[in-house]
Amino acid sequence: MSHPQTGAGDLVDLVIIGAGINGLAIARDAASRGLSVVVVDRGDVGAGTTATSSRLIHGGLKYLERYDFTLVHESIRERHLLFRTAPHLVHDYPMLIPFYSGDSRPGPLIRLGLAAFDVLAAGRGRRRSRGLSARTIARRWPHLSRRGLRGGVLFNDAQVPWAERLCVELLIDAERLGARVLTYTTVTGLLVTDGGVRGVRTRDNQSGREGEIRGRLTINAAGPWIDRILDGQVESGRLNGGTKGSHIIIDPFPGAPDTCIFFEAAADQRPIFIFPWEGRYVLGSTDLTYEGDLDEVVASDAEIDYLLTEANRLFPQAGLTPDDVLYSVAGIRPLPYTTGVADNAKISRGHTVLNHAPAYEGLLTIIGGKLTTHRALAEDATDEALKVLGRPRQRCTTRTRPLPGADTPDWYAFRADFPRSAVPFTPAQSARLLDIYGVRARRVLELALSDPALAEVVDERTGAVAAEVVMAFREERAVTLADVLLRRTLVGLGPDMAVSTAVTCADVAVRQLGWDTERADAEVAAYRAELRRFRPRGLNLAPATGTNDRRTS
Structure with a gap:
């Protein structure tokens, strides 16, 4: 579907703040359904939270223990759709989940959860999970610690080795559909008049030129920065309660596995990963409450030590030290602000499309969201946008539309x-x-x-x-x-x-x-x-x- 080109002074249907995976996915979906769209980001596409993810497309296994069946079902469906619409970027990814004595999650309980997961994924999964004895694990993964090993499960999920390319392809497709994406353009404020939001004020980062983009509806999809966009202009309680996740990248080490290992950290019972990635290994991630500068997020020495310690415990021959860390990656998950939660893993990983009306007409804010479910989030946001704009509901086509690299x-x-x-x-x-x-x-x-x-x-x-x-x-x-x-x-x-x-x-x-x-x-x-x-x-x-x-x- 084609759109007229929109100039700086034109009134567009949607102004989207944020060119991370969620903002770009919304732009793509909205443009495919006939809306005129402009996306604005102060940096490059996917340079924020998206580039700091674990590069895994989760079927939602972790959400079963919180009985979040809606998110599990959505994650399974979206994983299945990505296998079909982006097969060049999203691949099968087997992972071993070993059981050790002393783990907070007993092996039989995990097996039961995986059996339930296989039922939910029927027709949309890959291979079913398979239970393994401690003897089989010791033979197949001989360098894995045998101390307290009780068995395990081989589970099949998915990986996107290059999450950055998902964003680039969403950008390309959104622009093919008529959307405009303005990177390195800072939103300096919202256009708030007569009790409504009518677009954004902008500044070009290179030329310094200031301008306005007027829109019938503005979508705040700035991830961890959503509160900063609203601050001082829109009365709202705190919306973002994102937690910090850090990963470290290391070279192959003595005893390194050839598959992903998904295991429970002894220090805090958090499920963490160690997995092969493009000839190297990724260890992660942490899950820390973070109140610092969102623009200065780096992995701390304590986080690096935590991940290395857990890897050395799991692989006694590894002998990893901070000198083995090639580099680290840290970012903030765009989670909803939640009070009274002692364990950050219990904060919802779902998403919400918040309509600020009637206090502020013409403004939606996206809270939450994750790599796996970006397409579903975009479908929900576009459905809401069409309703707010009073437009007829259009059929969503992104469930079957391939990304450019799979076209x-x-x-x-x-x-x-x-x-x-x-x-x-x-x-x-x-x-x-x-x-x-x-x-x-x-x-x-x-x-x-x-x-x-x-x-x-x-x-x-x-x-x-x-x-x-x-x-x-x-x-x-x-x-x-x-x-x-x-x-x-x-x-x-x-x-x-x-x-x-x-x-x-x-x-x-x-x-x-x-x-x-x-x-x-x-x-x-x-x-x-x-x-x-x-x-x-x-x-x-x-x-x-x-x-x-x-x-x-």
Whole structure:
């Protein structure tokens, strides 16, 4: 469905604040149902909470123990839909859940919960869970601690190794449907007149130019920052009670497993993961009450020690120390503000579409939400938007609409055929391009064939080529070098965070995109500055300190 182009002075149906996964999903859904949409974000798409997730598409197993069957059912359904609409990004992911004596959740209870989960997932699941004896686990995972091991279950869930690419593809599809996405544009205030919200005031981060975007309805989808958007303009109690989650990334270690292990931490009985990820391992996550600066969230030394201690307990041969941490990732979950909860895991992971009417007509705020259920959240938000706007209800098509990287009649046939046609690329390069771009790998190939310079490798570790840099800027709305490295090509998430690659990619931008050397140098410096929040090991960057969190009992 096409839309007229909207200019800065036009009145649009929806102004969406926030280009994380939820804001982009709403834009895509709303545009597909005929609404004119503008999305505004002060940074890049998916650069906030989305980029700090556990990269898992949960079927909702963890929510069974809270008897949240609605969220379990929704999560199972959305996982199933993502397997169909984004098969290049979302994959089957088996995980072992070992049972140990002393665990707060007895093995038989977990088995019962998994049996209930398999029933709920019937027809939408993958393989059913399978119980394993302690002897079988010791044989299959010989380096796992046997002390107190009582058995376990092999459970099948899903992973999205590159959550950042989910956001990029939502962006691309939303714009194909007519939405406009304005990144690096700060919302400086709401347009509040006559008891209603009529849009937003903005400032372009690069030019400093100020403006207004007028909308019939404004949706505050700023994740952990929703209260900041409302502060001083809309009378509202505190809405966001997000908790801090941190992960650490390490190289393979003695005894490292070849599957995800989902286990209970001895220190606080929190379920945590250790899983293989792109040749390395991710440990996470923590779940801490956080009252600090939302713009300065980094993993603390205490969190890193906690995760390493639990990993060493589970794998006695590992011997992991802080020196083994390549880098860390920390973010704030956009959870509803909840009082009187001693265990943060008990805070709802569901979402709410809050209508501020009648006090403030024309304003919705999105509370909560998670990676797995972003599409369902968007459907709910668009349904509410249509009702508020007095528009006829339109059928939602995103349940079956493939993301751009899966827009082909047969994804698996395309995946099998692409390496044969990708003449300039090695099999490893082709496999990587398919995993990141899906059928859009064909566009990288077209660019590489159009100019031999674009087939040149810019990152030796991954085999990424110059064409990806050019495509990121020209066709995927990258604005900065950091956007390219951390959220388009993903080479910045390697063990060395692509510090040297940044210079090579900046040189490509000089030759192919018209950058001058001053901009290239400034972009490299800005990229290095952005890496400080990851606390990368061995890089000459001043580490941030992360002290504004506390563990709840």
